[in-house]
Amino acid sequence: MPESRSRKKPAYIPPPKAAGPVVNPTWLVPVMLTLMIVGLAWIVxxxxxxxxYPIPGIGQWNLAIGFVLILAGFSLTTRWH
Incomplete structure (x- = not known):
């Protein structure tokens, strides 16, 4: 019985490594924590x-503002290395 042809696959070459470790911007952690703390304080x-209060006349929208501040802080955590 004849043998089938074997496929020649190219050798696996791993991707090149990054030059150095990724560093956080210096403003990231303070802004992230500030947004989350201010949002929590706003809700409290x-x-x-x-x-x-904190903004008279808008009623329950003050809660929405507090939650938006907290979500903005949490969205910055995705950039944290």
Whole structure:
């Protein structure tokens, strides 16, 4: 019985390694933590002042502002190495 032809695959060449370790920008961690803490404080003040402060007149939208600040802080954590 005849033998089938073997396929010649090229040898695996691993991708080149990065030149050095990836470094965080110096502003990243302080801004990330500040946004999360300010968002938490915003929500706490909103609950303690029964939705009258930090911005009077917008009611429960103060909660939305606090959550947006916290989400902005968490979105910066995706850039943290």
């Amino acid at each position: 003040v909103t609950y303690m002042m029964q939705s009258q």
